[in-house]
Amino acid sequence: MSSISIIGLGSMARALGGLALKGGNTVEVIGRDVAKAAELARELGSGATTGTLGAVPAGDIVILAVSYSGSAQIVSQYGNALAGKVIVDITNPFAPGFTGLVSPDGSSATQEIAEVAPADAPVVKAFNTLFATVLTAGPADGRPLDVFIAGDDARAKAAVSAFAESIGLRPFDAGPLDMARRLEEAGLLMMGLGRHGVQHYDFSLGVTILH
Template identity: 50%
Template sequence: MASISIIGLGNMAKVLGDRAVAGGNTVEFVGRDTDKASTLARTVGGGSTAVSMDAAPSGDIVILAVPWQNAVPVVQQYGTALDGKIIIDISNTFDLSDYGGRHVAAETSVAQEIAEVTGDSTEVFKAFNTIFGAVLSRNEQLDALFAGNEGPAKDVVTSFIESLGLRAVYAGPLVMARVLEETGLLVMGLGRWGEKNYDFSLAVRRGTDV
């Protein structure tokens, strides 16, 4: 299993921490509010630890569970301390008040912007942004769409996703992260106007599933 650092202390951080611990991974929570981080680590249990934002993340996989506008600054804060690590960006980039589209340029994504400020040895992936936290919190096998470049890091991310009890569905290289961000917007639109609830997830049907 993997060592995981989750930067952020919100609902998605807890949900991913819960599933990561259940899957046998070690989890470290990183946040500006050290008391809240410690409380979250105790709640998740499984030997989870907590550190302040002043400490560099120790995990081999670093999950950015922060608002999209904070993702690049957080990565820049740590600089070379993230060299050789795998970063997973889970953010969505739209305004919940008006669903007016992503707040990044159409030809890029937050994950790609993160990759631009990291060293060559750091691999960046997009994942988990198309699954509602409330759905992810249930012990169900769901399809987790992810994007990132081919190579050994992709295999590590696939294994990590599968350790969470999810089915890893590869959407392609990192350029596809912008499509996953659009998919996150689609899912929110379906919840608000189509399904009129957020108790669902996207799934990929394969021939063997029919």
């Protein structure tokens, strides 16, 4: 199984942390608010620990469960403390009102993070098309929840895929890192569907293999 460090204390951190522990992984929770981080670790249960923001994370996989606006800055502040880690970006750089993306044209939140990450810390996009409530509830009618993964490092994507499988998800390789922009656009599509066509957020995007 995997050793996971989660930077962030929100709903996605809680959902992924809980699933990670159930899947037999170790979980380190890291946040600016030390007391809240300790509280989340206690709520997650046995196997969850807390780390210090800026120190070398304990996990081999570091999940950025923070807002887009602060994600690249956090990675830059960590600097070489992230060397040798697999960094997983789950952010969606939505414009106000979900009218578009605020990441630069031709780029993505994930590529911005990769630009400031250590050279030996591959960055992978994943989990951005899954709502925290859906992750917590789990699959319905026996259909798996799919997670789409983009990145340039095959070993990093394999590590994230193995982690995804350990928490009951079905990973799909979406291609190289520049596909992260397309995954962020898929996240935007989901918000549009939730607000208009589906009219709630208890759904997920998935792949149906016909043959």
